[in-house]
Amino acid sequence: MTPSLILINPWICDFAAYDLWSKPLGLLYLAGYLRYCGFRIHLIDCLDVHHPGMKGDKSMKKPKRRLYGTGKFWRQEVPKPLPLSVIPRPYSRYGLSLNIFVEELNKIRKPAAILVTSLMTYWYPGVKEVISLARKIHPGVPIILGGIYARLCHNHARQNMQADSIVASNDPVSLLKSLSEFGIPTPRLPPDSGHPPYPAFDLLSQIDYVCLLTSRGCPYRCRYCASHFLDPQPIHRDPGELLEEILFWYRDYKVRDFAFYDDALLIDAEKHLALLLEKLARHHLDLRFHTPNAVHVKEITAEIASLMHQTGFRTIRLGLETSDFSLHRNLDNKIAEGDFERGVQYLLKAGFAHNEIGAYILMGLPGQSVDSVMETIDFVANTGVMPFLSEYSPIPHTALWEKAISHSEYNLASEPLFHNNTILPCWDNSQKKDLPRLKTRVLEIREKYR
Numbered sequence: 001m002t003p004s005l006i007l008i009n010p011w012i013c014d015f016a017a018y019d020l021w022s023k024p025l026g027l028l029y030l031a032g033y034l035r036y037c038g039f040r041i042h043l044i045d046c047l048d049v050h051h052p053g054m055k056g057d058k059s060m061k062k063p064k065r066r067l068y069g070t071g072k073f074w075r076q077e078v079p080k081p082l083p084l085s086v087i088p089r090p091y092s093r094y095g096l097s098l099n100i101f102v103e104e105l106n107k108i109r110k111p112a113a114i115l116v117t118s119l120m121t122y123w124y125p126g127v128k129e130v131i132s133l134a135r136k137i138h139p140g141v142p143i144i145l146g147g148i149y150a151r152l153c154h155n156h157a158r159q160n161m162q163a164d165s166i167v168a169s170n171d172p173v174s175l176l177k178s179l180s181e182f183g184i185p186t187p188r189l190p191p192d193s194g195h196p197p198y199p200a201f202d203l204l205s206q207i208d209y210v211c212l213l214t215s216r217g218c219p220y221r222c223r224y225c226a227s228h229f230l231d232p233q234p235i236h237r238d239p240g241e242l243l244e245e246i247l248f249w250y251r252d253y254k255v256r257d258f259a260f261y262d263d264a265l266l267i268d269a270e271k272h273l274a275l276l277l278e279k280l281a282r283h284h285l286d287l288r289f290h291t292p293n294a295v296h297v298k299e300i301t302a303e304i305a306s307l308m309h310q311t312g313f314r315t316i317r318l319g320l321e322t323s324d325f326s327l328h329r330n331l332d333n334k335i336a337e338g339d340f341e342r343g344v345q346y347l348l349k350a351g352f353a354h355n356e357i358g359a360y361i362l363m364g365l366p367g368q369s370v371d372s373v374m375e376t377i378d379f380v381a382n383t384g385v386m387p388f389l390s391e392y393s394p395i396p397h398t399a400l401w402e403k404a405i406s407h408s409e410y411n412l413a414s415e416p417l418f419h420n421n422t423i424l425p426c427w428d429n430s431q432k433k434d435l436p437r438l439k440t441r442v443l444e445i446r447e448k449y450r
């Protein structure tokens with residue numbers, strides 16, 4: 001009999017959450033790979049906004065959806081975990097109702113194993129809850145945990161999640177090994193050459209968009225980022241193969257929106273992204289591309305900006321972080337004075353509208369002042385693009401981690417809930433009081449471009 005596996009993307013438990021092209025891409029890659037290897041896959045995406053069973057649930061408000069497949073999730077307010085009880089904001093479990101989740105778990109009578117992914121370190125309450133329910137409904141079935149939280153906070157996950165095994169690698173072969181340790185053989189040999197199977201977006205209730213990875217890793221070593229820890233080996237995929245993948249989703253599933261998940265989409269663009277975009281331009285397709293992970297502004301040339309415009313990029317996000325270049329020297333090396341203005345000019349000249357271009361501004365870094373954030377907001381406004389605040393979340397295994405610990409009133413090392421960027425864990429109360437002022441200024445500027 002074909003062994004069945006249940007793959008789960010858990011709930012988000014947080015003060016806020018938004019579907020900004022958020023899909024569990026690693027889990028979907030794994031689903032495609034395991035399906036190729038002969039397993040029967042039952043995917044439970046707790047963040048599924050289109051689940052047919054949710055339509056009848058009158059206790060939850062229907063989530064508003066916005067442009068290009070983005071929008072809100074289903075949401076139910078839940079009690080705050082004890083360490084966050086003093087934070088004066090409602091806390092929610094985002095995603096499917098408990099009933100629907102349990103129904104989904106019951107659909108498979110005898111799974112061989114249950115695989116659970118994880119993302120932000122401070123979302124672990126959702127992971128813990130799905131594991132506990134899965135254990136109740138399928139006692140004795142091995143539960144294997146993977147994903148970003150499991151890798152960044154391995155010891156915390158081992159001590160608190162009650163998984164039977166934790167896979168600390170993103171190589172699917174280590175998962176097959178783990179399955180075989182539980183006596184679950186792989187029915188069919190995995191592909192040893194050629195491109196790996198596409199991520200199994202077809203297992204979702206509805207495909208609003210597809211997320212693409214043209215590369216893994218990033219050559220920079222920004223002190224606040226865990227890219228080098230999570231993806232130590234840089235990999236670039238073949239542009240021809242990427243084109244085939246895009247055409248597959250476009251033709252077979254009528255997908256029009258694609259979000260790039262790369263950490264370094266524009267690095268070596270002339271050998272990679274530019275080749276893909278040149279090929280795409282010849283097909284004249286009505287596609288829309290989005291870069292929610294931000295691109296390196298210093299890599300934008302007139303040629304690449306023009307190709308991006310020609311092929312249908314609609315949402316461009318730039319990783320500025322701060323306009324204070326003395327701070328950049330201490331934190332990263334990804335941008336020099338003049339790069340931002342030049343990159344924005346290339347994009348505007350290529351034909352992008354002001355409201356299609358946004359810059360991420362990091363806020364809440366240890367030692368960063370409120371004035372420095374305000375100056376950066378004004379700097380972005382003066383270049384004619386939209387500012388987006390991005391609250392700093394301290395991440396284990398990054399170079400800034402120790403400094404973050406020393407600047408925080410919270411015990412970051414023992415409690416991942418305190419990594420939550422909403423609580424600005426590395427700013428003091430007087431700085432946090434200025435948050436509404438910063439947010440108002442950002443909204444005023446963005447309002448101009450609506």
Ligand code: SF4
Binds near residue numbers: 218219226264334
């Ligand atoms: S450039 Fe971006 S992806 Fe690369 S290390 Fe810095 S923040 Fe991370």
